[in-house]
Amino acid sequence: MYGRKACQLVKELTNSESGQLTTFNNDLFAQVIEECEAHFRDLQALFMKMQEEGTSNQTTKNPDHFGAFMHHLSLVRNKRCIMAYVYNRAEVVQNLGWAVELLLPEEIEEKLSNSEKEYFKNHLATLKSYMTDMDIDLAVDMVPPKDPYIKVRVLENMGNVALSDQEANLAMHAILFLRRTDAEQYISQGKMEELTV
Template sequence: MRSTGTKKLLASIKRAKGNPSIPLSPYDDETIRAIVAECRTLHDEILELMKGEDTKLDELSDGLKSTLVIRHQTILRNKQCTLAYLQHRLEALCALRLEVGLNVPEKIRENTSQLEAAFLTDYDKILSDYMRAVDLDLTASQRPPKDLFVEVRANTDCGEIVTEQSGVVDLAKGTSHYLRAADVEDLVKQGLLEHVG
């Protein structure tokens, strides 16, 4: 009816789905507030139009019925688009947590609202507790590795890690190692190691 805010939110979802390298754009607090204000105004207009109408709904004039329906449907559309925007953002945060583990990039954290940051913290705690309880790492790759062992190079000085096959391995910056894929998968996800070749 009036708002371009819902179009802006839906365009944000479309951009994020079209560009997986930026899974979460900055939270659009200003647009959300504008949509909420519009819904309040429409609700007040509905109440004002109904003021003094003691007749039953089917006895209202066709013009008044149409006006009420249009305003009510606009409120519902605004609500649906806003909830789709918020749902998309929460799903993106959950997927990101599963993909990168505990180290959600700072750039992504900066794009979250205060409530989304709290949700991510709570989700992380629930997911970690669950994985410990069932002794299963849900953040591990869902596809089996092509090779049991992979060659990796340390991008930073990671210190020593303990592996099942090779024992203690010192991952000094710039060094290359041939290790089990399962032992270094999390470090590769975090960008501390990179696959060679």
């Protein structure tokens, strides 16, 4: 039956957890592409036959017309299923670009097709290029902060340090209010800790 294999691709998406990737189903994907090519060949053959007979698509409704219509609808449905499969996987891969610094973990990389690996690599390069050009780290705070200043405790003696808006003495065990952007680099290095109320 037409469209069954494409439907299996979409079912595979719905059966997996949201935001999680299953292994790219190359075999089923290739079978759907082959089915699309067969529909296209049959559609072209029916159009050629109708053209040779001199029948009009608009006025004559014969078995060839309905057959062509059926192949066209099957082709469109398969295309929509393939696009949904690829688009949803691309969204997950794109979100990985925000979570992963440089390389994908091996267990995730095994699940990707070659084109998805290339897409991830290009997406990550684009993100890094943009952040470098704009001199901003977009991956720092995925949730907007309520306050631009945070309370921190200094864990290592760093002496006088020039921050974006002031110079501060970062002595060990000092408790300070610093701009979030200034403190995050030291927090990530383990030289400070954020104090929460």
